[in-house]
Amino acid sequence: xxxxxxxxxxxxxxxxxxxxxxxxxxxxxxxxxxxxxxxxxxxxxxxxxxxxxxxxxxxxxxxxxxxxxxxxxxxxxxxxxxxxxxxxxxxxxxxxxxxxxxxxxxxxxxxxxxxxxxxxxxxxxxxxxxxxxxxxxxxxxxxxxxxxxxxxxxxxxxxxxxxxxxxxxxxxxxxxxxxxxxxxxxxxxxxxxxxxxx
Numbered sequence: 032x033x034x035x036x037x038x039x040x041x042x043x044x045x046x047x048x049x050x051x052x053x054x055x056x057x058x059x060x061x062x063x064x065x066x067x068x069x070x071x072x073x074x075x076x077x078x079x080x081x082x083x084x085x086x087x088x089x090x091x092x093x094x095x096x097x098x099x100x101x102x103x104x105x106x107x108x109x110x111x112x113x114x115x116x117x118x119x120x121x122x123x124x125x126x127x128x129x130x131x132x133x134x135x136x137x138x139x140x141x142x143x144x145x146x147x148x149x150x151x152x153x154x155x156x157x158x159x160x161x162x163x164x165x166x167x168x169x170x171x172x173x174x175x176x177x178x179x180x181x182x183x184x185x186x187x188x189x190x191x192x193x194x195x196x197x198x199x200x201x202x203x204x205x206x207x208x209x210x211x212x213x214x215x216x217x218x219x220x221x222x223x224x225x226x227x228x229x
Contacts, residue, residue: 075144082137105149121155164215193221
């Protein structure tokens with residue numbers, strides 16, 4: 032999941048629409064995902080070089096990319112300037128951040144990326160990945176929704192399905208805005224480890 036943006040001071044005539052930037056990144060990932068499924072740092076460095084070649088330094092892309100191993104119940108990831116993913120451990124109710132591992136893509140040819148993990152998911156653990164439009168949603172008083180409210184929703188509704196949890200978050204954002212305009216996009220991906228029945 033990623034979000035396109037632009038660096039300050041870049042003329043409008045030099046901008047590549049965000050949709051084209053995303054399509055370009057998606058093409059690179061699809062072409063090389065299998066080959067570099069265990070070397071996400073290499074995949075990100077390749078993607079970064081491709082985006083810089085396409086756009087110069089006029090735009091950037093934030094991206095969280097993870098690989099789940101369904102047999103081992105593990106997750107590895109790379110995150111280029113994206114909002115941290117959240118890992119809710121069902122057994123304890125604790126929430127851990129899946130941290131950034133590098134700067135946004137398309138900014139610097141010298142950027143380096145690290146692969147993080149693996150983390151091992153236990154039954155009913157939840158992973159939530161979302162764009163910064165969630166935490167940065169503002170109400171009529173210009174107060175941000177923030178991280179703490181998001182954490183409370185996850186902890187209170189961890190027993191629900193991923194669809195229901197995402198719906199809860201979206202409804203909470205709508206209620207929090209109090210009729211204010213949504214200023215940024217909101218994208219959510221929720222993953223829950225549901226063990227196989229014996």
